[in-house]
Amino acid sequence: MKIRGALVVTVAVIGLGVLVGGLRVNPYIYFAGYVVLQYVVIATAWNVLGGYAGYVNFGTPAFFALGAYTSIALLEAFRAPLPVLILCGGLVAGLLGLGIGYLTLRLKGVFFSIATFALSVVLQTLIINWDYVGGAKGYTLIRPPVPFFRSWAVLLFILMVVLAVVTVLVARTIERSWIGRGLAALRDNEEAAECMGVPTLRLKLFATTISGFFLGVAGAPFPYYVTYVEPSSTFDLNYAVNALAMPMIGGTTTWLGPVIGAVLLGTAQQIATVTISSELNLLIVGVVLVLFVVLAPEGLTGLVRKLRRRRA
């Protein structure tokens, strides 16, 4: 039965993560792994709206940063525990997704995209002026003694393993459900979908909310990871480009695409940052993105599918 298969894989992946966590390796591996897994969450979340529904979100940094800054606000106010931070970060970002969707999704898709881009800029301005969460000067987090695990590096790594698995499971479930089929219909031809009984507005709002939620979830543990949070690196355009490039490279129609894209591109970037400048790194990501969009729009999973069909 499919569900049992998914559960087995889930437990196996998490188990593997814990095993890796038990190894006595260079802690940098855990930090790098955290970043790659964070991108798995980001790319998968982005793809629920971008790949399944066909609505491009340029404002990934806004949602990610909202998750991070919600954490900071809650830490300041209540010293809230990590699980609460993650849940609330997700909820707030999900609400933002719902709000932006409600305002713009009844119009052409391009207005939604432009609104998300402008959203990043405005949110960054707001955060810069909000001293409670550190404002432009930034916020420093002093990590408490680590519970359970050997180090914060290991804890955060395993946390991200769990979050990545959960996000991918949710995306996969959506993709294979009636919601996923409705989203595919509205992506292919929204007018026809509506006339065939698909409640397009409701599905679009659902997709933006879920997408926003998981982007916020990706950002919520961020303060613990970096310990010093300031606006310009949290709202980095990096996140916007990678959130697009990873699903595009891996393939946007299935849950596997963002995972492959995140692992490939994320790992490559982690290796690259120690060898070339971060700007050159970004330039290459941009070029790869454009090349894929023009030449291989269905991504790697799409290419594999085409090859299989030709052989059959």
Added chain:
Amino acid sequence: MFSWDLVANAVVAGILLGGFYAAVSLGVSLTFGLLDVVNIAHPAFVILGAYAAYVMNSSFGLDPILTGVLFTPLFYLIGAGVYRIYYGSFERRGEESLRGLVFFFGLLFIIEVALSLKYGVDYRMVEAAYIGKSIDLGGVGIAFRLLVPCLVGLAMTLALYLFLSRTFYGRAVMGVSQDQVALRLMGANPVRIKTIAFGLGIAAASLSGALLITISPVVPSTDRDYIGRVFAITVLGGLGSIGGTLVASIILGVAESLMATLFGPSWSLAVSFGILLLALAVRPAGLFGR
């Protein structure tokens, strides 16, 4: 501290700024308003134009606006080339929306990062005879570095308006946005017309980039400030309306200027976003929209 002097100065500066914003938005009004191509990378081409003006100015002492004009043919060719790629990869296949957007975003990103690799993240500016001078009209100071770009912006708007309404190719561009079949029957090739229009849009970016660096120093990430502005103007003014673009630009210029004077400069970007959202929520067709 409130004084009419301050407000008057802010309004005048805003109007002048508006003339400049019109120059920047003309290209998008053309490509998005009339051709339905969402060139979100337009501001990046503007910055490219700004840097071209910087390089010519610092190496050869060339006046920035002169550079802007000189580079127009080159930018036109770049624009035509970009449109050909866009058309061949997306429009012809009917997959414009998602992939086209991502394509242009990728271009924006590449241009911005390439510029910061080559020129770093320091602010770059130009020197010209009229920058720094100003005249005083009844208590209100008018800075030349704002006045000259505004005048050039108005001239560009007028030129584009005349082109679209009086020339054959201009009217063909208006026609292609409405009825491609009729256009073919008239013997004009819609793809060629659209290529010309898109090329013109990017050529406009060259000149407006030169105007931009005249007004204030630039840095590669300045393009992001203009994405919100340009689309707010295009939506507010009504897609496809050149006159609407001008009016909306001035409205935005004045609103931003007042906001900056009364509440501080870091909020001026929120103004364009606010206007964009308001326009989308209340009247998506814009003030003069079709």
Added chain:
Amino acid sequence: MTTAGALLDIDGVTKRFGGFLALDRVSIQVRPGERLGLIGPNGSGKTTLINCVSGALPTDGGRILFEGRDITQLAAHQRTRLGIVRSFQIPKPFVSMTVLENLGIPLEYAAPARSGDAAVGALDILRMIGLETKAHLRPAGLTQIEMRKLELARAMAARPKLLISDEAMAGLSSAEVDDILTILFRLNEQGITIIMIEHIMRAVMRFSERIVALDAGNRIAEGTPAEIVRNPAVEKAYLGE
């Protein structure tokens, strides 16, 4: 014919685009089980009217009633669920799905209560329309007429009470036109009310029990095919003075 008992009651519908009046207080009643033809020169408002009925466009005046219920404020997908289904002039298939999956969408969304076993229902429709050999192909691999048939098949999968066929035969050969007509006749026999918009006069005349003619947003004539053919207002609209 009185308004009561009408399946679809278009009551004084007006639609403007900016300053242009596309529909001017148009009223049409459609009886259950009827075959109604809707004709008029280009720009007369036929497709606009259909867009208003299906919910793709909001109206600027008047009401639309279906089975006695005011549906003027309902969204398009809700109208489809009630049983108003339209096909598109230019086919709009779901390109990433197979022919079978294309039918799966309306089966799942528009008519869940009435469909029974979804997969069997879709194949039956494909068989009836002649596309069962293409069930696992993507729309990109279909010919022009096959695309038109897919468009109709998809509309049928939504289990319509009222089917609006918008120029389904444009550009088809004579034999292909007859093909489509046969399918439409068969649907009507099953009890589906059909509104046909067509320029191909032969098809409209053969198919319709009653014809309504529009011109410049106004209803200018109504009657049997024989009456319409002799109607001077219709002649003038199509041929000028």
